[in-house]
Amino acid sequence: MTKLLNIKSTTKDNSNSPSLLATADVAVIGGGVVGCAVARRLALEGASVVLLEKAADILGGASKGNSAILHTGFDAPIDSLEMECVRNGYHEYLQIHKSLNLPVLKTGALVAAWTEEEVERFAGILAKAQHNGIEDLRLLNPEETLKLEPKLSSSIRAAILVPREFVIDPWSAPLAYLKQALANGGQAIFNAEVLSGDFDGSNWLLQTSRGGVKAKYVINCAGLYGDLLDRNLLGESKFTIKPRKGQFVVFDKAANALIQAIILPVPTERTKGIVIFPTIFGNLAVGPTAEEQESRNDASVHKNTLNDLHTQAVNRIPALANIPITATYAGIRPASEKKEYRIVEDVSRNWITLGGIRSTGLTSALGLAQHVLGLLENQGAEFESLSEPVVPQVPNLAEHLQRDWETHSGHSAGYGEIVCHCEMVTQREISNALEGLVPAGSVDGLKRRTRATMGRCQGFYCAARLAELTEGRFEEPFAVGKAHG
Amino acid sequence: MDKSVLNDNCDVAIIGSGPAGLAAAILLKYSGIQKVVVLEREAEAGGIPRHCGHPPFGIREFKRILTGPKYAKKLVETALNAGVEIVLKTTVTSLGTEGELSLVSPEGPSQLSAKRVLLATGIRETPRSARFVSGSRALGICTTGTLQSMVYLKNRIPFRSPLVVGTEIVSFSALLTCKNAGIQPVAMLEEKPQPHVRWPIYQLTRWFCVPLLLQTSIVNILGTERVEAVQVSDENGNVREIACDGVLFTGQYTPESSLVRESHLELDPETNSPVVDSFGRCSDPVYFATGNMVQLPRNQARVPIFYLAENLPNPVDDAGQCWSQGRAVAKNIVKDLN
Numbered sequence A: 001m002t003k004l005l006n007i008k009s010t011t012k013d014n015s016n017s018p019s020l021l022a023t024a025d026v027a028v029i030g031g032g033v034v035g036c037a038v039a040r041r042l043a044l045e046g047a048s049v050v051l052l053e054k055a056a057d058i059l060g061g062a063s064k065g066n067s068a069i070l071h072t073g074f075d076a077p078i079d080s081l082e083m084e085c086v087r088n089g090y091h092e093y094l095q096i097h098k099s100l101n102l103p104v105l106k107t108g109a110l111v112a113a114w115t116e117e118e119v120e121r122f123a124g125i126l127a128k129a130q131h132n133g134i135e136d137l138r139l140l141n142p143e144e145t146l147k148l149e150p151k152l153s154s155s156i157r158a159a160i161l162v163p164r165e166f167v168i169d170p171w172s173a174p175l176a177y178l179k180q181a182l183a184n185g186g187q188a189i190f191n192a193e194v195l196s197g198d199f200d201g202s203n204w205l206l207q208t209s210r211g212g213v214k215a216k217y218v219i220n221c222a223g224l225y226g227d228l229l230d231r232n233l234l235g236e237s238k239f240t241i242k243p244r245k246g247q248f249v250v251f252d253k254a255a256n257a258l259i260q261a262i263i264l265p266v267p268t269e270r271t272k273g274i275v276i277f278p279t280i281f282g283n284l285a286v287g288p289t290a291e292e293q294e295s296r297n298d299a300s301v302h303k304n305t306l307n308d309l310h311t312q313a314v315n316r317i318p319a320l321a322n323i324p325i326t327a328t329y330a331g332i333r334p335a336s337e338k339k340e341y342r343i344v345e346d347v348s349r350n351w352i353t354l355g356g357i358r359s360t361g362l363t364s365a366l367g368l369a370q371h372v373l374g375l376l377e378n379q380g381a382e383f384e385s386l387s388e389p390v391v392p393q394v395p396n397l398a399e400h401l402q403r404d405w406e407t408h409s410g411h412s413a414g415y416g417e418i419v420c421h422c423e424m425v426t427q428r429e430i431s432n433a434l435e436g437l438v439p440a441g442s443v444d445g446l447k448r449r450t451r452a453t454m455g456r457c458q459g460f461y462c463a464a465r466l467a468e469l470t471e472g473r474f475e476e477p478f479a480v481g482k483a484h485g
Numbered sequence B: 001m002d003k004s005v006l007n008d009n010c011d012v013a014i015i016g017s018g019p020a021g022l023a024a025a026i027l028l029k030y031s032g033i034q035k036v037v038v039l040e041r042e043a044e045a046g047g048i049p050r051h052c053g054h055p056p057f058g059i060r061e062f063k064r065i066l067t068g069p070k071y072a073k074k075l076v077e078t079a080l081n082a083g084v085e086i087v088l089k090t091t092v093t094s095l096g097t098e099g100e101l102s103l104v105s106p107e108g109p110s111q112l113s114a115k116r117v118l119l120a121t122g123i124r125e126t127p128r129s130a131r132f133v134s135g136s137r138a139l140g141i142c143t144t145g146t147l148q149s150m151v152y153l154k155n156r157i158p159f160r161s162p163l164v165v166g167t168e169i170v171s172f173s174a175l176l177t178c179k180n181a182g183i184q185p186v187a188m189l190e191e192k193p194q195p196h197v198r199w200p201i202y203q204l205t206r207w208f209c210v211p212l213l214l215q216t217s218i219v220n221i222l223g224t225e226r227v228e229a230v231q232v233s234d235e236n237g238n239v240r241e242i243a244c245d246g247v248l249f250t251g252q253y254t255p256e257s258s259l260v261r262e263s264h265l266e267l268d269p270e271t272n273s274p275v276v277d278s279f280g281r282c283s284d285p286v287y288f289a290t291g292n293m294v295q296l297p298r299n300q301a302r303v304p305i306f307y308l309a310e311n312l313p314n315p316v317d318d319a320g321q322c323w324s325q326g327r328a329v330a331k332n333i334v335k336d337l338n
């Protein structure tokens, strides 16, 4: 049976309570994309899993804002664990996406060179891709590039076509992973920050802000807080998170017609650089920047940076000059002092840390989950995988596939009304997002599940109706009270 | 309402049931046009005035001073009495050639074929994101339209002590709405040396005890879950923090014209309005546009009397003017059909 606890945290003094919130084979700490994927894999393997998330909903950390690209790994570090997890994650995603109703936008990517110097780096990129087993890259001259993407600035020098770089839905994917974990016996507990814990030689007793949780194994998927969690519970951390912010500007859907592919810059050692990419929701976005910062949760945007991004995008695709802006956002990469993933195992204490999953975690999450399973089995864990796992579906939010409002006559009867006009979100979609296996736990969670208020008007027309429809649902609601007078 | 219009033909289809669309519909019926259908995506007709809970509306139209909601109701009644068909919860999703409209309603998708189409989808304010304002994306950031619809349609408030940005006419609507709802703004901000509208800004801000900060701009919005403070910079570049629980962005209008942008009709990139001739006709002669969705390029804009010409924002017409424009374009449609 599935059990989902989503009681709002009011007290933090449950730690003395003798009764446990949950007992499981494995506790997964963190409801980012990595934690959700790990919970799914282990649940499918027949383990009893409990996912502990400190926020009221999943995806409040690094997984909140990314570029949503499903990477082939053509430019990943050679022979790295990252490359392996990206490759495996990529393949598993393509295997399972249809059954979970997750979309793929088969855009392909162009690595675009704008200077001779960048063209000179192409040889290295092609060699690396070859080594990584991505063999379908093609070098294009300016004419060929502009034939594929006529709206690109004609100052393009050359490009490499990477046909199998795709775009996915960054929020529905992890949601689907966690849903599948819960549909197959897993548990998720929200508002449950893991504060401390003890290992008694065979089991962990974790103290969360909601109470105790007992588990044989612990997987630390705390993303931006992974090092702190290790320090608190293990006494030391083998790495330090160096938060690195990336800001984005999202153009109106009209921009989507201008470009087909993901336009990548020639990457440097430090960053993949500023990308111009179609989103699964039908927009075109530019970003991310790479800004080191102290804060692990300050995802603020900055006027000058946004202006710079806008200028860069217009330089590459001049027609963007006439396209309005829909949104701006930022995400924070859980980078560490080293470039590679920081997978740390404490075999004597049944603990695995998936740390520093910096800039490819959306793609690699399913691969990381496979890797964790292997590590646990090496540690002696034995599970019996489910013979007929439940496969729950998530609602489609992709613009190129059928949305709720478009379902053909008969079925569409009863969608209630369109609540958010810019993103065409129906009342039925809102109600569904507030129910089910993983109901929205916050305003942001509702937006990520439905797209409501994420379009052009940013809530001008629909926020009032949403306030009404979500009354009493969230600790931090749309409306703070009644109007009087 | 009569759903029989769907998958059907009509003489004139009007998109949007605000003052402009309804005024046009009424005039068309009075002029003997047979089948006039108004398509409205909301559950209620009337457009923006539905949530402007204050006077003065209706002076020109009804020779009376009404609040926005009463005015909207009266317009709708007049239209229905004149024989206008108003179809609610029905969104126009695309504009085809030869007046072929794609619609969607809770009953499903449908088509409507019109001899003439009048676009009257109105205007909205520019949200924080498109203004590239720095800072957190916490709760409590909205526009006047959101505030008004929360207060007047849903009896709720999005914040208790917001910072108000802008000094256009709608900014005073915002102050009035705050006053009515028991919201006390902490300050009103204007980047320019003078407010956009002189009267009644000085009086109103004084009456409501809202400090008016001129030559002041937002540097950063602070707050994790909800807005906690805003850093502002004055004319000398001095930055200070103002505690507040929200930011209300007012004005900086932009036409609700995405339907046009995605269609075969020509759009003026400067104003985001459909390109129209002096008869209100779009680049496809079957289509007309009116009301606030039609903004003139800056150099041709009519200057409302209480605006200072030198610091004109995108000017916007009041409901009465939209009503007049709707009628004027409707007359052109009548001539065109006969």
Ligand SMILES: Cc1cc2nc3c(=O)[nH]c(=O)nc-3n(C[C@H](O)[C@H](O)[C@H](O)COP(=O)(O)OP(=O)(O)OC[C@H]3O[C@@H](n4cnc5c(N)ncnc54)[C@H](O)[C@@H]3O)c2cc1C
Pocket (backbone or CB within 6 Å): A029, A030, A031, A032, A033, A034, A035, A052, A053, A054, A055, A058, A059, A060, A061, A062, A063, A064, A065, A066, A067, A068, A069, A070, A071, A192, A193, A194, A195, A221, A222, A223, A224, A225, A226, A229, A245, A246, A247, A288, A330, A331, A332, A333, A334, A357, A358, A359, A360, A361, A362, A363, A364
């Ligand atoms: C700007 C940007 C662009 C990117 N682009 C791409 C891309 O195009 N393709 C791609 O594949 N990847 C991309 N990524 C990378 C990807 O987003 C990250 O690798 C991924 O989100 C990391 O997820 P995570 O689960 O490790 O961490 P997080 O998402 O941070 O999840 C950790 C979770 O743990 C919770 N938590 C923390 N401490 C505790 C505690 N003590 N108790 C309970 N819960 C706790 C947090 O609340 C959080 O929800 C990008 C990232 C950024 C920032």
Ligand SMILES: Cc1cc2nc3c(=O)[nH]c(=O)nc-3n(C[C@H](O)[C@H](O)[C@H](O)COP(=O)(O)OP(=O)(O)OC[C@H]3O[C@@H](n4cnc5c(N)ncnc54)[C@H](O)[C@@H]3O)c2cc1C
Pocket (backbone or CB within 6 Å): B015, B016, B017, B018, B019, B020, B021, B039, B040, B041, B042, B046, B047, B048, B049, B052, B090, B091, B092, B093, B120, B121, B122, B123, B124, B125, B144, B145, B148, B170, B173, B256, B259, B290, B291, B292, B293, B316, B317, B318, B319, B320, B322
């Ligand atoms: C926040 C705000 C406050 C204002 N306050 C005042 C005030 O106090 N006094 C005043 O005189 N003026 C005010 N105005 C100006 C206002 O725009 C006009 O008064 C007037 O409402 C404009 O009339 P309209 O018919 O052009 O558009 P609107 O009144 O905006 O009506 C447009 C209608 O079109 C519908 N629509 C849009 N797209 C579609 C679609 N695809 N399918 C179907 N239906 C669609 C909308 O739902 C809406 O009902 C305010 C404007 C704003 C934005």
